[in-house]
Amino acid sequence: MTTPSPSVWLRPERPARDRRLSRRRIVACAVAILDAEGGKGLSMRRIAGELGVTAGSLYWYVTTKDELLELALDEVLGEVLAEAGTGPRDGWREALAALAAANRAMLLRHPWVLSDLAGRPNLGPNALALSEAGLAVLAGAGFADADLDAALAAVNDHVIGAVAAETSWRAALDRTGAGTAEWAEEAAAYMRQVARDHPLLGRRMAAAGDVDVERECARRFAFGLECLLDGLAARLPGRP
Template identity: 50%
Template sequence: MVKREAGGVWLRPERPVREAPMTRERIVAEAVALLDAEGVAGLTMRRLAERLGTGSTTLYWHVTTKDDVLDLALDAVFGEARLPEGDAGGWRARTRALMGEWRAAMLRHPWTSALLGRPLMGPNVLERTEYLHATLARAGLAGQSLTAAAYGLSHFVIGSAMMEAAWQSTGESTGEGAGTADTAIADHLRERAERYPVLAGQGHPAATDWDASFERGLGYLLDGIAAALPGGS
């Protein structure tokens, strides 16, 4: 197994452009498009070079490894999460807006879920992470409380987006319509209601209003953070 270089692409200087049409930005945009179409398994340096209409040698001049491409593509997706403007609504509104943007970006690019165990050191990731921490710090959190709150929010967004994307991809891969899959799973739970009474009565994740559930769950987290602030606000 090839050992990943600590920091990877983010700690190496970008090489100068050798030919005008080929830039890192163009490579990343094409990589994101390929990942959207074929997933992480479908991304190879050869396939990417073909889509760019160039040779592997030219591609390797700009990006050293496939890991570089994945790191750059993941950071580009994070860049789609728009940072809230102004201070309207206070820390809760700004945090809620950023979390919603992050979730939306992940759902547009479901392959990102498979890469979130990688070191996240790109400028877009760091800018949004800094914004979240700064927002919570201005609200009154510090030290381990700040870290725990930021991690809790991040993990909630990642987990909810991963689950929603997984349910959606399962329906697509089986060729079943959403209604058919929902009915089959609901029937499965009802038949086992004695063993799983709450689940049978509640339904199953695929039948959930994902947007409403996300907003409600995020609200619970924000309520908990608010209770931990000085003055409980």
């Protein structure tokens, strides 16, 4: 009995055999469902219904739901390089910042990716091209060997952490009715205690009441990225 491949990218793509169906159409449908409903809404039967084919016909192109998720992940990773638009005239800081910003934008458009990044191999062409682009920028700046890997990981970790924090913040606002009067009244006594016991935190939490979440998240992301780039610049070979 043949052991299933651990990654869809480790076996050749099968040729299309139905004019109504292709792997590209299947993946596009999967991405649309994931964007709308997350992983809970995705199934081979659901995609078959959306495309007007039988569920069995999908298995010629994709053998498991895990393979489908792997393909969908690589599909949206392709948006990052297209959006970054870096060129040979960009300095390393500008090029790296453009990649990071495009990666953040992609993750906000496709929030399901956050949970799938950690659990799936990134062996697809878009994932590999994106990693190569980031490594090339940092290598051009002067990083090498293990420091090259660590520098790219630091940038990617900042992007993922910032998006996770923003997603959590938005979810918390949704759960509390985005700061409704009822929630504020129930929490008022507790917040007064917080302000008394932790004055700095209390003042910052009070100031956050009228914050534009989207604008503030973008500002925090840019601030953190600038700090990170400053730190990377200070570690370049040849710097005192």
